[in-house]
Amino acid sequence: xxxxxxxxxxxxxxxxxxxxxxxxxxxxxxxxxxxxxxxxxxxxxxxxxxxxxxxxxxxxxxxxxxxxxxxxxxxxxxxxxxxxxxxxxxxxxxxxxxxxxxxxxxxxxxxxxxxxxxxxxxxxxxxxxxxxxxxxxxxxxxxxxxxxxxxxxxxxxxxxxxxxxxxxxxxxxxxxxxxxxxxxxxxxxxxxxxxxxxxxxxxxxxxxxxxxxxxxxxxxxxxxxxxxxxxxxxxxxxxxxxxxxxxxx
Amino acid sequence: xxxxxxxxxxxxxxxxxxxxxxxxxxxxxxxxxxxxxxxxxxxxxxxxxxxxxxxxxxxxxxxxxxxxxxxxxxxxxxxxxxxxxxxxxxxxxxxxxxxxxxxxxxxxxxxxxxxxxxxxxxxxxxxxxxxxxxxxxxxxxxxxxxxxxxxxxxxxxxxxxxxxxxxxxxxxxxxxxxxxxxxxxxxxxxxxxxxxxxxxxxxxxxxxxxxxxxxxxxxxxxxxxxxxxxxxxxxxxxxxxxxxxxxxxxxxxxxxxxxxxxxxxxxxxxxxxxxxxxxxxxx
Numbered sequence: 001x002x003x004x005x006x007x008x009x010x011x012x013x014x015x016x017x018x019x020x021x022x023x024x025x026x027x028x029x030x031x032x033x034x035x036x037x038x039x040x041x042x043x044x045x046x047x048x049x050x051x052x053x054x055x056x057x058x059x060x061x062x063x064x065x066x067x068x069x070x071x072x073x074x075x076x077x078x079x080x081x082x083x084x085x086x087x088x089x090x091x092x093x094x095x096x097x098x099x100x101x102x103x104x105x106x107x108x109x110x111x112x113x114x115x116x117x118x119x120x121x122x123x124x125x126x127x128x129x130x131x132x133x134x135x136x137x138x139x140x141x142x143x144x145x146x147x148x149x150x151x152x153x154x155x156x157x158x159x160x161x162x163x164x165x166x167x168x169x170x171x172x173x174x175x176x177x178x179x180x181x182x183x184x185x186x187x188x189x190x191x192x193x194x195x196x197x198x199x200x201x202x203x204x205x206x207x208x209x210x211x212x213x214x215x216x217x218x219x220x221x222x223x224x225x226x227x228x229x230x231x232x233x234x235x236x237x238x239x240x241x242x243x244x245x246x247x248x249x
Numbered sequence: 250x251x252x253x254x255x256x257x258x259x260x261x262x263x264x265x266x267x268x269x270x271x272x273x274x275x276x277x278x279x280x281x282x283x284x285x286x287x288x289x290x291x292x293x294x295x296x297x298x299x300x301x302x303x304x305x306x307x308x309x310x311x312x313x314x315x316x317x318x319x320x321x322x323x324x325x326x327x328x329x330x331x332x333x334x335x336x337x338x339x340x341x342x343x344x345x346x347x348x349x350x351x352x353x354x355x356x357x358x359x360x361x362x363x364x365x366x367x368x369x370x371x372x373x374x375x376x377x378x379x380x381x382x383x384x385x386x387x388x389x390x391x392x393x394x395x396x397x398x399x400x401x402x403x404x405x406x407x408x409x410x411x412x413x414x415x416x417x418x419x420x421x422x423x424x425x426x427x428x429x430x431x432x433x434x435x436x437x438x439x440x441x442x443x444x445x446x447x448x449x450x451x452x453x454x455x456x457x458x459x460x461x462x463x464x465x466x467x468x469x470x471x472x473x474x475x476x477x478x479x480x481x482x483x484x485x486x487x488x489x490x491x492x493x494x495x496x497x498x499x500x501x502x503x504x505x506x507x508x509x510x511x512x513x514x515x516x517x518x519x520x521x522x523x524x525x526x527x528x529x530x531x532x
Contacts, residue, residue: 071418113399
């Protein structure tokens with residue numbers, strides 16, 4: 001469904017490629033967790049798939065079409081809560097914006113989607129309905145990230161990109177948001193790629209695990225092998241690459 | 250203050266309100282710092298006047314003036330979007346260019362429009378106020394309705410968070426062009442009406458119009474606030490009416506007309522200081 005063939009990306013002034021001949025194939029309903037140290041190319045990979053960065057060479061295709069032509073099939077949630085929503089708009093307006101990604105906007109009142117938006121907000125189970133007409137800049141960071149995730153999921157994308165979307169949240173909200181995300185991915189059978197620095201999350205969630213290092217895929221395991229991995233084994237892998245870097249320097 | 254003076258203030262305030270809406274759409278809805286109004290206002294007046302001189306019906310002349318100024322808004326947005334020129338500079342370049350266009354249209358720097366079939370009657374102030382109020386209602390109400398539709402919501406999202414809009418697949422270029430066209434139309438309409446009211450057009454009539462409109466807009470926002478869309482849409486009207494009355498009072502207590510621009514500048518600075526105090530922002 002999503003294919004990356006020989007994808008290479010460099011940035012001016014950056015030593016070496018950030019993505020180096022990446023070849024990956026993902027299938028529908030796959031929940032893939034991506035890990036790697038800082039600067040390994042994780043976020044660049046997701047932003048490249050999202051079409052935010054042009055690649056130097058290689059090809060990215062979604063359902064056999066160039067990814068740039070089907071950007072409406074992709075939704076992303078990033079760490080910065082201010083970028084995933086419109087903070088000055090109300091909760092209702094934000095959720096309607098999420099709906100409008102999959103449906104063509106017309107000249108009908110956006111308020112007429114209130115019922116649809118309300119149902120979606122209720123599906124979060126966080127009692128946010130009372131804030132329907134409140135600008136979401138007045139809500140907490142966790143609530144705003146929940147809304148950003150809801151908006152991305154409700155736009156029913158084929159590819160959902162999650163870039164450390166729980167990292168700025170407290171442990172309790174993190175668990176609630178991760179549980180909601182995992183359930184929604186399974187329910188809507190979308191392909192999800194999630195970046196995380198939390199090794200426990202990497203082991204617990206998803207049915208595929210990829211590790212990047214220096215822009216290359218150094219580990220790519222399916223659910224069965226992933227379940228066999230322990231936190232310590234993953235930590236050892238991290239250290240292995242860090243030591244390698246240290247020796248190279 | 251006698252009733253004629255009050256009505257004249259209201260009439261000019263209503264016409265200024267149209268320019269203020271023309272400035273509000275790019276500045277507040279799109280968050281696009283724009284000086285197009287400086288050129289769009291005289292362009293609306295020049296197109297309207299040249300059509301009147303050619304014997305065109307007055308309503309058609311005003312509409313064409315508004316559309317012409319709207320096209321100038323499109324040109325500004327294209328210069329900004331395609332050539333990546335800073336938004337303020339795009340407006341300044343286009344306004345400078347339009348000065349020559351206006352001279353071409355009029356044939357000379359200023360033209361009197363006496364003995365033409367005009368919309369306003371100099372002796373019927375109430376009638377004139379009613380006409381402008383109806384025009385204002387007929388233009389602001391559709392804008393208000395549009396901004397409450399799904400497409401209007403997308404336009405507001407483009408202004409409030411352009412990077413979010415891009416990621417949502419919303420065409421930032423499309424809504425910027427549309428917004429600047431709407432803004433230009435409002436300003437051009439205001440220019441056309443002012444020409445009809447004064448029965449006179451001057452290519453330099455746009456000088457300082459943005460600062461007057463901004464002063465009115467900010468005044469309206471201080472009075473009403475701008476935390477909801479409805480308040481944001483009412484602020485230009487209330488602000489323009491109050492601003493025009495303040496100007497009238499200042500003139501009636503002895504301020505020289507030549508000092509009016511300096512007075513406006515002080516008023517803008519005062520309003521900014523008041524807004525800072527209201528939001529609690531440190532200076």
